[in-house]
Amino acid sequence: MTRPVLEATALVKCYHGQQRPAVDGIDLVLQPGELIGLLGPNGAGKTTTISMLSTLMRPDRGTLCLDGVDAVSAPQNVRRLIGMVPQDLALYPSLTLAENLRFWGRLYGLKGRTLDQALEWCVDVTGLEAFTGRCIDTFSGGMKRRANLAAGIIHRPRILFLDEPTVGIDAQSRHQILTNLRHLNKNGMTMVYTTHYMEEVSQLCQRVVVIDEGREVVSGSVDSLLAAHPECDHLEDLFLKLTGKHLRD
Template identity: 50%
Template structure:
């Protein structure tokens, strides 16, 4: 993964090298709240230089899983090892290998970008020349050199997000956890964030990445785990996940009218594997869509659906996600 971005000249020197030893090893994580098993036996592995995507609809258990991986929430069962260190046995050492960038901004708005980095750098144990060097490197990497002395309260949402990421990078973590880092940012900042992530992994840093944007997972992630109902439903490379759908196509019936009745009418057709309904119409997983489409359209219209568009696409990550969860990623 080779790319250019704002600040790609800034050196990134993670301690790890590309070896077979995982940076993150998660085994059988469980977290229970009353009768709810929010996380139910999650296991995954992240290797050096890998961007690992954790995807799931709202309520799937992603945030709870991230909190346990980061050592901010104790699991009821299972284990987390970061760079070979057991989080439960030696949490301080394990957390020292982590850089956590939460979805909620963690910056001081009255301070400049440079002063925010200096403050958090000291908290992370950086001092003197080392701190000064890392602040300059991180400012360049996240593309904030020109605004580094301005109060961060004057920044756009995207610039604040980039500063948030920079804070997580200061101590050169072995594993960077990015929890939906591009939510609500402008296109330019989003592009800069994605380019920065690619630069970091090219330099050997491991990244655990959660997102509600499927195109980001397609672009960045080497491997992906799809979570739903507290469990990892499947994980692997993009191509490995797409194979789960087999030779099925995705058919989108856009329109209105009697959608609930139309859904019931098409889901009993032999070629139809799954149907989901939303405000735009119906989305179907279909085997042999080119030959089955005429019968599908007839069944939907006879049931009272008014169609204004029909689309057929080959399987992609969105298809896999719908196949595994029955929901769109943003649901």
């Protein structure tokens, strides 16, 4: 059996001044090339979980290993493996797409021909070849999202964290991004995907982890979960059944 790319055990995070932990004992194991969807209502602890998994935030308790390396005590040693596509646009709007991508590539030590090839690859994957010379602030919403994805993958990370990467864009752009992600995953990139769009998870993810109030509620493939709850026709029905219909914010 291959070594897991990510192995988190009993992760706990409690924010200062809060009595209840934001994340309370999450366990997660990701095999290489796996694409999982992290679902949960607002305030369920998705962002805190993804922040800890991506080493942005240090857990109060629990262990986290990325590619076999302890990511809690030495996050610097594993960050090269990680790619991040945050919900907010993580690009410089006044720079062109090429300038942005070159900047991120250089930060990861890419140079010369390697940098050029990486740039060509990521704009090709995201379908932005024709727009490398344009400033980001002239892009449409969908193009900005794809550019955000391109910047997250330029150094070819082993694990890609995607925090609601399709929020606020049209169906065509969403379709394009999901196609891009499927392509990347097919080529071996492991992904953790959070979203509120259930149909995206149904189409894309091999496994779903639903969390609420900082704890895992259920985990498994969409088909197996629906089979275990025959009263639910869709993932959204199941989600509402498991997390309730009351408003969270």
